[in-house]
Amino acid sequence: MVIKQDSQSIFANVQLDPKIQIQRSVESKVDSYSVLYQSWHWNNIGAENFIFVGEEVAHLDDENLEILVRSSSLCRRRSELAIRHDSKGFVIVSFNFFFPDLP
Numbered sequence: 840m841v842i843k844q845d846s847q848s849i850f851a852n853v854q855l856d857p858k859i860q861i862q863r864s865v866e867s868k869v870d871s872y873s874v875l876y877q878s879w880h881w882n883n884i885g886a887e888n889f890i891f892v893g894e895e896v897a898h899l900d901d902e903n904l905e906i907l908v909r910s911s912s913l914c915r916r917r918s919e920l921a922i923r924h925d926s927k928g929f930v931i932v933s934f935n936f937f938f939p940d941l942p
Contacts, residue, residue, distance in 0.1 A: 854925075854927060859881045861879050862879060862880065864877045869910070872895050873891070877890065883939065884936065885937045885938070889908055889911070889931075889932045890929050890932075891930040892928065913934075915934075918934045919936055920934045
């Protein structure tokens, strides 16, 4: 799925699996870093993403990215995180996973 951002947006080329249903997509900041915040559902899984521009966070390793995401009030304290560096130059950090259809 290509997120339809403003063509001037630094996130205009973000691509996700076409099966992912984006509930919300908002450009924002975490500390001084530009992010695309998303909440989404896919195959009975829900979560939230911070998508960073890889060049902006290139000096941060995954451990420091995790610390950065956890510093946001959006990330629940005990949330699992998944970090992916994509081929388009974005770093996608998923957090607050939930499974709405499980008993």
